[in-house]
Amino acid sequence: MNSPATxxxxxxxxxxxxxxLRHRSTLVSVGLSGLTYFIAVVACIPLFSxxxxxxxxxxxxxxxxxxxxxxxxxxxxxGGFGNAIVGTIVMVGIAALISVPCGIMGxxxxxxxxxxxxxATIVRFCAKLLTGFPxxxxxxxxxxxxVLVTGTYSAPAGGIALSILMLxxxxxxxxxxxxxxxxxMREAAYxxxxxxxxxxxxxxxPTALPSMLTGVMLAVARAAxxxxxLLFTALNSNYWIIQDGQQALMEPTASLAVLIYNFSGxxxxxxxxxxxxxxxxxxxxxxxxNLCGRALADSQKHY
Amino acid sequence: MPTPAQSPHVxxxxxxxxxxxxxxxxxxxxxxxxxxxxxPSTTDVLVDRGFRGLAYVFAWLTIVLVCTILYEIGxxxxxAIQEYGLSFVTQSTWDANNAQFxxxxxxxxxxxxxxxALAIATFFGVFxxxxxxxxxxxxxxxxxxxxxxxxxxAIPSVVYGLWGIYIVIPTIRPIATWLxxxxxxxxxxxxxxxxxxxxxxxxxxxIMILPTIAAVSxxxxxxxxxxLREAAYxxxxxxxQVIPGVVLRTASSxxxxxxxxxxxxxxxxxxxxxxxxxxxxxxxxxxFSPANTLAALLANNFPEAGKVEEQALMFAALILLAITLGxxxxxxxxxxxxxxxxxxxxx
Numbered sequence: 001m002n003s004p005a006t007x008x009x010x011x012x013x014x015x016x017x018x019x020x021l022r023h024r025s026t027l028v029s030v031g032l033s034g035l036t037y038f039i040a041v042v043a044c045i046p047l048f049s050x051x052x053x054x055x056x057x058x059x060x061x062x063x064x065x066x067x068x069x070x071x072x073x074x075x076x077x078x079g080g081f082g083n084a085i086v087g088t089i090v091m092v093g094i095a096a097l098i099s100v101p102c103g104i105m106g107x108x109x110x111x112x113x114x115x116x117x118x119x120a121t122i123v124r125f126c127a128k129l130l131t132g133f134p135x136x137x138x139x140x141x142x143x144x145x146x147v148l149v150t151g152t153y154s155a156p157a158g159g160i161a162l163s164i165l166m167l168x169x170x171x172x173x174x175x176x177x178x179x180x181x182x183x184x185m186r187e188a189a190y191x192x193x194x195x196x197x198x199x200x201x202x203x204x205x206p207t208a209l210p211s212m213l214t215g216v217m218l219a220v221a222r223a224a225x226x227x228x229x230l231l232f233t234a235l236n237s238n239y240w241i242i243q244d245g246q247q248a249l250m251e252p253t254a255s256l257a258v259l260i261y262n263f264s265g266x267x268x269x270x271x272x273x274x275x276x277x278x279x280x281x282x283x284x285x286x287x288x289x290n291l292c293g294r295a296l297a298d299s300q301k302h303y
Numbered sequence: 304m305p306t307p308a309q310s311p312h313v314x315x316x317x318x319x320x321x322x323x324x325x326x327x328x329x330x331x332x333x334x335x336x337x338x339x340x341x342x343p344s345t346t347d348v349l350v351d352r353g354f355r356g357l358a359y360v361f362a363w364l365t366i367v368l369v370c371t372i373l374y375e376i377g378x379x380x381x382x383a384i385q386e387y388g389l390s391f392v393t394q395s396t397w398d399a400n401n402a403q404f405x406x407x408x409x410x411x412x413x414x415x416x417x418x419x420a421l422a423i424a425t426f427f428g429v430f431x432x433x434x435x436x437x438x439x440x441x442x443x444x445x446x447x448x449x450x451x452x453x454x455x456x457a458i459p460s461v462v463y464g465l466w467g468i469y470i471v472i473p474t475i476r477p478i479a480t481w482l483x484x485x486x487x488x489x490x491x492x493x494x495x496x497x498x499x500x501x502x503x504x505x506x507x508x509x510i511m512i513l514p515t516i517a518a519v520s521x522x523x524x525x526x527x528x529x530x531l532r533e534a535a536y537x538x539x540x541x542x543x544q545v546i547p548g549v550v551l552r553t554a555s556s557x558x559x560x561x562x563x564x565x566x567x568x569x570x571x572x573x574x575x576x577x578x579x580x581x582x583x584x585x586x587x588x589x590x591f592s593p594a595n596t597l598a599a600l601l602a603n604n605f606p607e608a609g610k611v612e613e614q615a616l617m618f619a620a621l622i623l624l625a626i627t628l629g630x631x632x633x634x635x636x637x638x639x640x641x642x643x644x645x646x647x648x649x650x
Contacts, residue, residue: 029541036439039430040448046510047455050466057469105361113355123362125635126369132564132631134571135460136598137376140605140620144375164372167365195343195351225459228573228598232605257574260461264468264578279462290457294450 051283058280061273066281071238071259074268081278083240084254087155088282090241091234091255092223094159095166100216102163103170107212110171111178112200124175130168138164139229147233155241155253158234162226166219173215177208210300217293221286227257236262256282376624380617391618397584397600399608404615406622408584412594413623416501416580417569419590420508421516424569425562427509428516432558433546435517436524456514464578467507468499472579475503479591496591499581504594507575516565523557523641524550557641563634571627573598597623 021027065080072079106127110120142161147153181204189199205212235252236259242248256278263275343351383391387404394405431452435445479496486492496502527550535545551558581593582603597619605616 025541025544029543032543032546033439036430036434039427040434043427043431043455043513044448044451047451047458049470050458050462053466053470054462102361102364105358106365108358109362113358119359119362123365126365128635129369129628129631130365132567132571132627132634133372134573134598134623134627136571136573136601137372137620137624137627140601140617141372141375143605144379144617145371164368167368171365193342195347197351197354198343198347200354221457225457225461227459227461228602231602235606257459257461260465261574261578264461264465275465279465282459283462286457286459287454290454 054276054280054283057273058276058278061277062280066274066277070240071254071263071274072270074266074271077270079270079274081254081256081259081274081281083237084256084259084278085281086241087234087237087254088224088256088285090155090249091158091162091230091253092220094156095162095223096216096220098160098163099166099170099219103167104174104212106167106171107174107178108200108204110175112196112204115179124172127168127171130164131172133164133168134228135165135226136228136231138162139231139233142229142233150250152250153233153235153252154250155234156249158230158253158255161229161233162223165226165229166223169219169222170212170215173218174208174212177211177215178204180211181207210296214293214297214300217289217296221290221293224289225257225282225286227255227261230255230258231261234258256285373624376617376621379614380621383614383618384621387615387618391615392622395584395586397604399604399612402611404612404618406597406600406619408586409595409597409600409619410622411586412501412580413570413596413598413626416505416508416576416594416596417566419501419505420512420569421562421566423505423509424513424516424565425558428513428561428565429520429551429558431513431517432520432524433550435521437542437546437550452514452517455510460511460572460574461578463507463511464575467503467575467579471503471506472496472498475506483591490588491590494587494589494592497593499579499593500591501580501594502590504576504580505590507579508569508572511572511575512565512568515568516561519561519564519638520554520558523554523561523638526557526642527553556637556644560634560637560641563630563637567627567631567634570630571598571623573602577602597626 019026021030065078067080067082067085069078069080070083071081106123109117110124114120138161141164142157146157146160150157185203185207186199189203194202234255237248237252237254239248239251239254241253260275260278260282263271263278266272383404391405392410393407395407396403396405398404434440435449435452440448476496479492479502482492483495531549531553532545535549540548576596577599580596580599582595582599583593584595585592587594601616601620601623604612608616
């Protein structure tokens, strides 16, 4: 053993933990951190660019007549896309009517009836596959199985195509929502002698409702913006869904997304401006529903 | 924790009542024995059975749906499969007038645009995932950024297409022209960018799959046990020695899963590509030349297709279905395995 002074010196020499930019590793670290901030900011640019362009180019032409008139022909002035808004709402409504009951009932099996059963495993796998299912193929499938059978392009066909895309989102989020209901609540109900159905109806569903609603809203927001499944199921139309007191549900139906697509490539200024305005309306609609769903989910977390 | 009461019902609740009465004999009274707990009535049991049966029926509907999709598309494509066979994927004509159909350029365009988009989106996505998980931000700011990146996915595809036509193409045209003029001998830059083309389509596509890749990689990175990171920091490693050396290495299979899922998204994406890629049936190495994808082919040709072309399009849809289902299946399996390994191994 040497004197205490040397010992401290020996320990001190390798342990040089002072923060200094002169160390190569520190310099690299600072540089890469800066790069990370830079990349994160760059990745935010598209969202803000899209939003500002929509507000700038679409906002100029925003007026009440857009919501009350039907699309103009090529050289005509004015016009609106009221029928397309109605069409989008009707078709998303049909899609929700189909996918929400199916999705939630399916989620009950996945979360409650037999989470580990073979049925549940296969259903979960199918649902995950459907989340990555190309939207255009939902259109192709619906064309083959609905449009060819009924012999006409129609709003229900569009709704069915959208429901295929909504189903997995609704089902998987509802499953998560039900699984996050505390086990104690479940067991308390079972302990009272409740049947599984009673537990599901009186405990699980009411408790999980807000989170399930979030899932439904996210699915609605996605479906409202989909174009590809509607291209050859609902097609497009220049008329209202109820025209002169006659309903035209089994006729081609307009939607905002298809209208934007059709007008995006045209050389006519008026139609192009309508496309921008329609895009603004569509994005506002989608973002509102989406953000409401998120806010609902966030408000749940405080409990 | 004591073992939780798994199966409920009368016997158990009765035993709980008697236990309770044993502990406090003073309160034992006839009224206590008549409890509100009663066994389910026959109706309750029947309703229960019926409801659960119904739930299973709905669950099976999902499986039936997937099978029907395969059957319908496969069935409608069958005549075209018999007619064209393998030459459908090796030749490059799409001529409705002479009933000559083949999709080599579309397959090439689908793969090249998706892979290019995947490369860009992975680079950004992994950095964003690091940004959101490795203590760069306070939790509140982190939430704001997470929402921003998730909203990128909420913007409809057709709006991205519109934005791409009027913003992205004019923005990158000068750069593309410069590259073509100065480096035109490299095959990637061998044609000028006249308007729609592979590069603008891939750029927009990469923005659209970025949220998927960022979110799934973020989950993979947050699943890395904290002890590993802390041990590395404790050894005196800097943040950027820990991130590639420990965090990314541990999360690598999850990030790979994220890439595969992102690729699946990109392969099936339709509208933005149909508006931006130029719909031209050619196989070209150049980033600036127009191309086509399977999904865009379907979107553009299906509405006006005759009977024979429709069958050929169904064949193209079947190929797209096979590619995306395969890629998604691989991605799902990889991610399931990774989560099981990371959550199973640490607790």
